[in-house]
Amino acid sequence: MASTILITGGMGFIGSHLIRTLNEKGYGDIVVLDNLTEQIHGKNPEQTEAFKTTAAKVRFIKGCVTDRELLLQALQGVDTVVHLAAETGTGQSMYEIKRYADVNIGGTALLLDLLANEKGLKVKKVVVASSRSIYGEGRYQVPATGAYVYPAHRQDAEMRAGNFEVTYPGVEEPLRLVPTDEQSQIHPSSVYGITKQNQEQMVMTVCPAIGIAPVAFRYQNVYGPGQSLSNPYTGILSIFSTLIRNGKGINIFEDGLESRDFVYVQDVVDATIAGIEQEAANGQVFNVGSGVGTTVMQVAQTLKKAYGIDVPLTISGNYRIGDIRHNIADLGKIGKMLAFQPKVSFEQGIAHFCTWVMQQDVEKNNLYDQSINEMKEKGLLK
Template sequence: MSKYLVTGGAGFIGSNLIEKLVADQNEVVVVDDLSMGKKENLKSIDDRKLTFYEKSITDYEFMEKLLVSENFDYIVLLGAVASVADSVENPYATHLINQEANINIYEVVRRNKLKVRKILMASSAAVYGNNPVLPKKETSSIEPLTPYAIDKFASERFAMIYGRLYNIPTVATRFFNVYGPKQNPNSPYSGVLSIIHNCLVNDKTFTVFGDGEQLRDFTYVDDVVSAVRLLLETEDVKWDVFNVGTGSTVTLNEVIKAFEKAMGKKLDVIYADERKGDIKKSYADISKITETVSYKPKYNIVSGLAAYIAKQ
């Protein structure tokens, strides 16, 4: 049994990860201010193995006391303002959460010489920007288009450099368009697939920003959880960054058709101008994580949507 800290653990990815960790008899502490996550995402999890703090990761005094007193084996940094649009509207406020709060955690570990087995920092495919060279490899050019992407890349670099300089085992993941159960369709930060699902269920109109031909690597959350655990638990993997996706692509228009087929009803769609900062084409080269920790995604868009719909 190991002890985990998961920041942002009441969110979509965090709650799915925690479900698996607790099922394997691990002890988990969650820090989440519930600005994006929902406590009900954790309600089905054995609370004998789960401790929840409704706190912001920018509460540095609280975070230091927690980290020093609990002596965690693993730290998973999922706490973030996950909205690109919000980072454009409020760049400094999101910066404090998306970068500064993570640096504080690395610094607390360094200053107190905490014996952490691994820190995993969740980054994003947004760091690659709109460079037309595809698929995106970890060595591809970094061209962030928004404050969100800048903060994600900077947090990666801090994780890697702190790790090497102070011998802290760190690793970072670049997630590609994750979807699945517990994603909140009413949140302005929500992934597009949960919004499509919600529109279909409730007979609402769905707005496509642009022509719908955006290429994406939609990744089912169970595959993401699998990748995170492999990177955390493989001891000699450290000071490196890994794409987490499926390695395949689908357009938004194709996703809409797949959803309609899976649910047996038509989606009311309108098209609007594309949004500032949105990326046109993105998908992952996952050969690095596949070769390093034998990660193999189990879900394509059809099987992933089926699993997602079944759990709603």
Template sequence: MTSADAPTTRGGGTCLVTGGAGFIGTAISPALVASFDRVVAMDNLHPQIHPSAERPRDLHPDVELLVHDVTDAQAWDEVLATVRPDVVVHLAAETGTGQSLAESTRHATVNVVGTSQMLDALHRSGHLPRRIVLTSSRAVYGEGAWRRDGDGSTFYPPQRTRESLEGGQWDFPGAAPEPMRASTTFPAPVSVYGGTKLAQEHVLRAWAHSFGVEAVVLRLQNVYGPGQSLINPYTGIMSLFCRLAKAGESIPLYEDGQVRRDFVLIDDVARAVHLAAVVEPAPDEPVDVGSGEHQTIALAAELIAERYGAPAPHVTGQFRDGDVRHAWADVATAERVLGWTPEFDLRAGIDRLATWIDENLSATRS
């Protein structure tokens, strides 16, 4: 990429962040404050994430926090009566893959209806932002594309059945997975959560294209790091692994421990989301955001156990419905359209997360 081709940035004006008091919202708040004249976070402070319903201490002090629910049309009208956003960063979402199977209505309501309520309210307000950034998920790809060993042809595996999982058939025989890239990988979600995130993308793009609003979609891999909820049982296996190892326990590994994931540190994700809000020109294709590498769950657990001097992880053979076997991103598009590359490898990221957990839990006990 030449200097003439490199993306530029544009700030100023007002930025509205839905779910702005959450994990990613607090992480991006310093950069947004530095780029925009006014930053407003809209968040319902759900007790699954915010048990005390208090303003997060890591949310930048210059961010205005409005406690409202994105599914509430009246709340949207109240917010947009005084907030005229130039850019909206839409983070608000229910994110638990396993939880979405038991609470599909909740996930659909927040993720899909919450998005449509936002878009309807923006239209009613008479003020449209120039850009909306949506944090989507690698879950939209499902199992992704696999390549047959024999002829090298590409196919899309169906959702793994309970019968195959109970029989220990983890992989798809005679084939190997491909990295996920928006330009070539067809979305085929295998979880309720993934289905709602893909619906979010479709709803936003159809609306934005009709009204001349820029729609930037980021498909995030497994985000982890300092600031992640330590009480939400449905997200964050890395923080769960750290807490188990810190307590001197052996980390349990689902399936055969060889599930591959793309663990991307929150610091890298925050830079990508911030760039998506200010980069010029706006990317017109979904952008995959990951670490640039993939690791097995077993390796991640081993590094965490090593960090704490805990017993070696052990394979349980258990599984979770709706999980995909392997997932990692090709980040070439992010480099091209955002000028972004990941900076942290897995070992460095685990060290940052473990240090934060040690400090956080010590402060909590004090």
């Protein structure tokens, strides 16, 4: 068992659940470095009950992973680092490029620089949160031949014409979506995906060279209680929930049939702890998901039913540059090597999530509308 764990970004959604479970398992010495950014945590994060409850279980340092002195302070006496800190949001990353690069790439580079050069540090393992976004459009199969192919990013002209499914040069028949495994081609379609690829590759390259065990988890779309309901740039479950509870209609992008692999936060925590505890994880990269695809239209209809609020769903044909069409995780490797299997179905997880949402005060603001307008102004939402 690791004696002292540093969780960067530990006051966030995944981090707070991870802290609770680690405490339950007897891990008592946890350090958290988090800057409590307003976009994720709201205007007064330190006054919330959620923060106070979590902060009471850890040694909390307020600051950013790009701050050398604070990060060095946080690393003192630590033997395991769980690196969750990152700017998140596919769409926003396409125009706030420097901020995403500074935090995601720069923060990871600084962490590794300190581990490589500072004397007296005791870190033996680094677990990094990677992302399904690094796969871009993921893996498909040509039905006639059985060959696996990796389609390039969808073109603006095709989507403008309402052709949203992926295609592959020389293949006229529709491609068959198959789960994406860890050996699949890496070709992210957004700046966010590029930064996550960079984070993962730096950790997996530098750590072994300096005697530290690296582990990378490519998380799919994580959801559950505690998710930010105020961040308009990421998480359609939260975005749709806020719109529904405010009685606003939902604009369904593309044709509503685009899908994601939604994985419940406790399953993600269980996988992450397996990475912390099991030596079999050392030096490995793993997908973490449910292995099941759910369409955006299914999500919207499920949430409407759960909240008992009927709002209009409009399939607009709008689309965002940088979005992928589908992605489903192949969980064969993590199942075999770490004995991990997701325990919570989408139906069960949504029930837990919606029960929690109904207990929250949902802000009435125009943040989502503002985010949509920003993307339109940048030419990234069509």
